[in-house]
Amino acid sequence: MTFQKEPPYKHGAVGRSAIVLVNLGTPDAPTRSAVRRYLKEFLSDPRVVEIPRAVWWFILNLIILPFRSGQSAKKYATIWTREGSPLKVHTAAQALYLRGALGERGHQDLTVAMAMRYGSPSLPDVLAKLKADGCDRILVLPAYPQYSGTTTASICDAVFDHYGTVRNIPELRFVRNYHDHDGYIRALQQSVLNHWDANGRPDKLVMSFHGVPKRTLLLGDPYHCECLKTARLLAAALKLTPDQYVVTFQSRFGKAEWLQPYTAPTVAQLARDGVKRVDVICPGFIGDCLETLEEISMEVRHDFEQAGGREFHYIPCLNESPVWIAALAEIAEQHMIGWPTQLSPSQRELLKKEAETARTAALQLGAAD
Template identity: 50%
Template sequence: MGSAPFGVMLVNLGTPEAPTASAVRRYLAEFLGDRRVIDLPRAKWLPILHGVILRIRPPRVAKSYAAVWGEDGSPLLAIGRRQQHALKERLAARMDTEIPVELAMTYGKPSMEEAGLALRDAGVERILVLPLYPQFSATTTGAVFDRLARALAPCPHLPELRFVRDYHNHPAYIGALAESVREHWAAHGRQPRLLFSYHGIPKRYADAGDPYPRHCEETSRLVAEALGLEANEWRQTYQSRFGREEWLKPYTDETLKAWGAEGLQGVDVISPAFAADCLETLEELEVENRGYFEEAGGGTYQYIPALNDRQDHIDLLASLVEQHTQGW
């Protein structure tokens, strides 16, 4: 047995293993098949998913992934690995002992089973689960909890577990976001308006009690205050909707089209819900929504990268680990 007092499981959403239609189909089948993500009755939803969506969407989505795929593979996975190694180094320096850190995905690989076995092999019997979702939603953090339970179901001996629910208003998180904006302004100039774009969820989820929009609103407000922004200098929107039902509003794409039509000289865009850049930021925000704004008549469009493996982001994650492992 190892001497580490605990291990850390960093968890993010997931990614296809390759930018191909077949790999995307496998990934979407797992992702969109989760009741936390799509809560429609299975008898209604599964025929739509397997009979329509998984036949039509994978080739188109694969092209989008191919556009952002790097030499080291999926951006989300590559950045996740950098976060994993950086956090391990930071914890060792701050706690004066080596703390095992493993990366897991809710969907796809590396799986929670793989991460859990690696932590077990490292000799730890206490695990802190740290979902990389600052704002809680049942569709994301809740799905991590469910997936972890399924992964542990066959285990005859369970580890002691703690779970970070959210950190949407943590001072170090707000400070890191604000500093990333300041650095971007210093390097590229400041545009007249700052747009906070969050991944959306169906409105009825929030109506049923999901705190996600409240968490997003608090994050935006705190960052705007830290930057000293006036009310007319920033706005919050939601992106990535699909299907016909109403999602959280205002919508990012419609907002940018309207601003472009108004002749807005420029906009800076940040997406605080994403701890690592991925398809939704690198393609949807930086390319697709840029096109909406510019084609409608808007001026300069600048995307501010996610916190990724910035030093202040890793410091935040280390602080969360220290905070939630008191007594271990």
């Protein structure tokens, strides 16, 4: 086996710590060719589609990619911003704000980078750059609150595949899930309450999670259970009774049965049953993306109104809300315990005195002038 070339070693160099916030991915542009490249990488992952490779190659390359790429490109075009894909924009902003929040908590010389499991910036490229920058402690933080073999485990695969070609591997830590983390639930609660304070309350709150094939649940994937726990904790935080909310699953694909109840049919049935207003939140996404902005806020909204519903509200994802960034910092900090990222009390006091001395000197200089 040929290993990657190691960066030059510097004696006495101090090792650094880094956090990599990893999201699913997005096309580079809302075009047929860009979406095709993205879908091919995404749907070629055996973690995502558990079908014999030979059979799936035929389905993917001769049926799905030729037809779905153009359809998906049109959907991406409806949500694309001047800055690019919303998912990529929000993930980059979250990484930036996370670094600031951790800095305020006393974590120094800490790198926070973002990466995509599929597309760019690719996870291997980001990990390689961190190594070149001297980071020898890496915390991998998936943008998935609920663990699933189709998402979180796929990130682990990519990390291990990359380091399979590296001679000197850094210390690695992984955040497995945070579906029941107090800070995460608190951020969801605040998001909902803020929306209700501004817009009033709905007849029914719909908590829509991304779907996965039911077969994964039967084979032992904990995703379904973790989604239900998130929903249960959020409902308790909001003081909702069981008849005031419903948990659903969206984005099903193909003919196989996926986790139920399905979001779109459920919301449409609520309208037919006389429910006049529904609010929909997607707790499984920490940043708005195609599945929330187009599928929920456009398609499901249309289904609800067509079925007779009067008022549909989509509650945005956590995105860069301060309470969520604080929670994200808590999650990261808890998984970095023992790493030398924080100044000691004496070092903090010394820096504080140096800052005060510099400020006093500046004021005296200004007065003298």
